[in-house]
Amino acid sequence: MRNLDVAYLVLSAVLFGLGAVGLLVRRNPLVMIMCVELMLNAVNLSFVTFGRMLDDITGQVIVFFVLVVAAAEVVVGLGLVVAVARRKPGATADDITLLRG
């Protein structure tokens, strides 16, 4: 166990926290998508770190699947953002309240 491995994990945790705070604070849907990307990347980093610590290739293989899911998520998310923006230009996440009770 090397100290640097732990440093990778701490960096990954802090980056995940930054993404989570951004997701909660920001109201622009595009910036929220970027914050989700931050969180996904933090998890990718910890996957690779754990994979190296455990001497296991699976950590790196999983990152591939995370990448694919991230790509699919961005495609659908941006489609939703564009569809909403077409109906309500300049809408933020707070303006999308049609489904509220």
Place this chain on the structure above:
Amino acid sequence: METFVFLVCAVIVLAGGLGVIVSRNPVHSALSLVATLFGIAVLFLNQDAQLLAAVQVLVYTGAIVVLILFVLMLLGVDSDDDLTTEPLVGQRALAGLAGVVLVGAVLAVYVISGVDAVTGARSVTAPLEEGAGNIAQIGRELFTTYVFPLEMTAALLTIAVVGAVVLSMRPKDLEPIPEQASMTEQGDEPLTEVPEGDGH
């Protein structure tokens, strides 16, 4: 040397991440995201994951961020968030608290149980191969052990593409709604106003 690279990249990654969440202009957020993703790619390289570093740069900065920037430009970049007002009272304080609790919980697991306990025993089934990267090994694993998940990702991507096409189809009877004042322009108006008669 590895420590030095790690320190430089950690600073870049954290600065980029901070830039994403504090930039007023969404374009600046996207560019900060690029810095973060590049930093993480270098950290992958630092950990002998050469293929992932390349894929990270190609897919994330080459495709995803460009896609986000494209939509950003499409929708107009004049929609700066007014970060000085806080429409939901206490939102930022609570979000900060949640973030601190989240990070603290993860770090507490590492500290209390020790990282060895978190990771468990070393692998005996798929050990990392030595040598110049392990690209061939990743390929073998993907097409043998993980071949079914790999096929599922193909289905997932197809569904995502179909979903994007369906979402972006313009209904014939759709008329643009007269522009509602968005929350960013209303400042700290209460959130209770629901726009009526949207014709849905």
